[in-house]
């Protein structure tokens with residue numbers, strides 16, 4: 001059993017509700033491109049899909065809309081977020097969604113169950129990402145795929161005018177590491193998949209740009225709640241965030257401001273052991 005990871009929704013932001021809205025904005029920002037890439041990796045309607053670390057259910061909702069004949073099993077460790085997702089999806093998905101309150105490291109789900117698994121913004125927070133990937137490997141069918149969506153602290157955002165993020169980025173890396181997460185996980189995703197036994201590992205980037213989707217889509221992500229929460233927790237001082245806050249005000253006031261963000265999507269396949277195993281993998285009717 002793994003220890004606690006680095007994400008707790010009720011202490012990640014100053015206000016719990018602000019954190020829920022931040023998660024929602026993060027889903028909306030890049031959903032269309034993520035969906036396109038998921039389909040390119042092989043996600044198809046009718047598949048039995050696992051979503052690990054599903055949070056309040058905004059990404060699950062999008063998956064259920066994209067895949068009207070699929071069922072989605074949403075595994076979430078946090079009992080409050082689990083309940084929130086149950087309530088949020090109740091009228092939207094009926095019995096096509098199956099909620100499991102468990103750790104991704106020990107789901108209790110049966111071997112060889114899912115055609116496709118997605119873990120979005122989860123592995124960054126896990127104390128033992130390879131163990132989690134192995135557990136997903138176990139519950140995927142032969143021929144099934146896992147896509148891990150995460151970023152990397154040194155990619156994350158580019159802006160004009162530039163935001164002064166150097167100090168807070170380093171402090172965030174330290175804070176997440178002290179809670180057993182890894183903010184630089186993006187560069188390690190391929191190795192994690194290979195170590196867990198996946199083959200045909202591939203990596204794509206999803207880029208969102210304000211010149212394409214509008215600057216408004218990015219604004220909720222500039223919520224300073226997570227940074228102010230770090231100040232409250234004594235992980236960073238007020239003087240250390242000052243240059244960031246000044247640059248953020250300048251950024252918000254700039255008429256021609258732009259912002260881009262990068263998610264990485266790594267995909268691995270659970271190899272079929274022999275030709276007869278191919279029959280277990282998903283085939284569209």
Ligand SMILES: C[S@@+](CC[C@H](N)C(=O)[O-])C[C@H]1O[C@@H](n2cnc3c(N)ncnc32)[C@H](O)[C@@H]1O
Pocket residue numbers: 005007008009023024026027052053054055056058059075076077078081102103104105119120121122125126
């Ligand atoms: C940053 S949120 C992302 C939520 C959602 N995937 C999304 O993209 O909006 C990370 C989620 O993973 C959950 N989580 C963290 N550790 C977990 C674990 N070991 N097993 C299952 N879920 C976990 C958190 O409670 C949280 O809901």
